[in-house]
Amino acid sequence: MREASTRSRQPGSLDEISLVRPDDWHAHFRDGAVLADVVPASAARFARAVAMPNLLPPVTTTGAALAYRDRILAAVPPGAAFEPLMTLYLTDDTGADEIRRATASGRIIGVKLYPAGATTNSAHGVTDLGRCGAALDAMQECGLVLMVHGEVTGEDVDVFDRERVFVERTLAPLLDRFPGLKVVLEHVTTADGVEFVRGARDGVAATITAHHLLLNRNAIFEGGLRPHHYCLPVLKRERHRAVLVDAATGGEGRFFLGTDSAPHPRHAKESACGCAGLYTAHAGIELYAEAFERAGALDALEGFASRNGPAFYGLEPNRETITLRREPRTVPNTMPIGDDVLVPFRAGSRVGWSIAP
Ligand code: DOR
Numbered sequence: 190m191r192e193a194s195t196r197s198r199q200p201g202s203l204d205e206i207s208l209v210r211p212d213d214w215h216a217h218f219r220d221g222a223v224l225a226d227v228v229p230a231s232a233a234r235f236a237r238a239v240a241m242p243n244l245l246p247p248v249t250t251t252g253a254a255l256a257y258r259d260r261i262l263a264a265v266p267p268g269a270a271f272e273p274l275m276t277l278y279l280t281d282d283t284g285a286d287e288i289r290r291a292t293a294s295g296r297i298i299g300v301k302l303y304p305a306g307a308t309t310n311s312a313h314g315v316t317d318l319g320r321c322g323a324a325l326d327a328m329q330e331c332g333l334v335l336m337v338h339g340e341v342t343g344e345d346v347d348v349f350d351r352e353r354v355f356v357e358r359t360l361a362p363l364l365d366r367f368p369g370l371k372v373v374l375e376h377v378t379t380a381d382g383v384e385f386v387r388g389a390r391d392g393v394a395a396t397i398t399a400h401h402l403l404l405n406r407n408a409i410f411e412g413g414l415r416p417h418h419y420c421l422p423v424l425k426r427e428r429h430r431a432v433l434v435d436a437a438t439g440g441e442g443r444f445f446l447g448t449d450s451a452p453h454p455r456h457a458k459e460s461a462c463g464c465a466g467l468y469t470a471h472a473g474i475e476l477y478a479e480a481f482e483r484a485g486a487l488d489a490l491e492g493f494a495s496r497n498g499p500a501f502y503g504l505e506p507n508r509e510t511i512t513l514r515r516e517p518r519t520v521p522n523t524m525p526i527g528d529d530v531l532v533p534f535r536a537g538s539r540v541g542w543s544i545a546p
């Protein structure tokens with residue numbers, strides 16, 4: 190594997206790092222006027238991004254996914270090369286024929302499992318995986334990846350335990366029942382999830398967000414309630430964050446970059462019942478550089494951000510490179526989102542790295 194080229198001021202203190210242009214294996218772009226506000230930030234950093242299907246109504250058909258792809262592409266700034274990788278939203282009613290249509294389109298790389306009620310716009314999600322047998326069989330046969338929001342729902346399980354319990358109750362039996370199905374545990378947040386993925390059969394991987402690498406659950410309560418640090422799966426204890434950093438920076442091919450950048454208007458976050466999601470696309474790769482730098486592992490960033498994802502999905506890594514510089518910049522307090530504003534991650538404070546023009 191080629192090593193990322195680096196230039197250092199002094200040993201252990203790199204000022205600049207070049208890497209193969211990264212991809213984002215988990216992003217939310219929303220729809221309509223919002224696309225023009227959020228797609229350019231991703232296109233400036235990533236060559237490809239997996240577009241999550243939890244729109245209202247959700248993207249449940251190949252036709253809807255291809256039309257959504259066109260709308261995303263229309264929001265890519267002229268001159269930028271950016272490929273949205275499309276997904277379908279799995280429901281109890283998704284049929285094998287829809288999976289075959291999706292595969293034949295050549296534009297859809299996976300199907301997202303949202304347990305009903307687990308997160309934003311998951312109301313149409315799966316109530317019982319037992320009903321999805323035909324779709325999962327077809328996905329296994331066609332090689333479409335199952336992308337999993339790995340949390341159980343229900344009052345009986347503590348919100349901080351929902352990923353661990355999902356892994357035990359749902360994911361482990363699913364992998365046994367469909368031994369050829371490729372599965373990504375999206376935005377893994379716990380030591381339990383990481384350990385499970387490490388020990389799982391071939392064809393199982395996980396994405397990790399920058400915010401789960403940088404923050405532990407104290408960030409939700411720092412001096413008061415911080416709605417802009419609320420996401421799902423919710424931030425976890427420090428010991429879990431440390432294991433995520435270890436997995437991301439350790440050179441293990443099963444772990445790769447997925448920002449889960451999830452824009453919501455300010456009023457939807459600063460509310461009596463605030464939405465889950467952090468908007469991070471404005472610094473989508475720079476935040477990972479911070480996390481890797483803190484771990485003394487900048488040389489592992491290229492594998493995690495640019496190589497492991499394509500290898501898992503059976504795609505080539507990108508050909509071009511980008512350069513990141515240690516040039517801190519201040520993030521604006523707000524950014525436009527349609528007719529509204531959102532509060533980006535690190536609003537009013539600094540991100541330590543910038544992309545060289
Ligand atoms: O924090 C989150 N936001 N987690 C999700 O699973 C969904 C996402 C969103 O769409 O806002």
Ligand code: ZN
Binds near residue numbers: 451
């Ligand atoms: Zn997501």
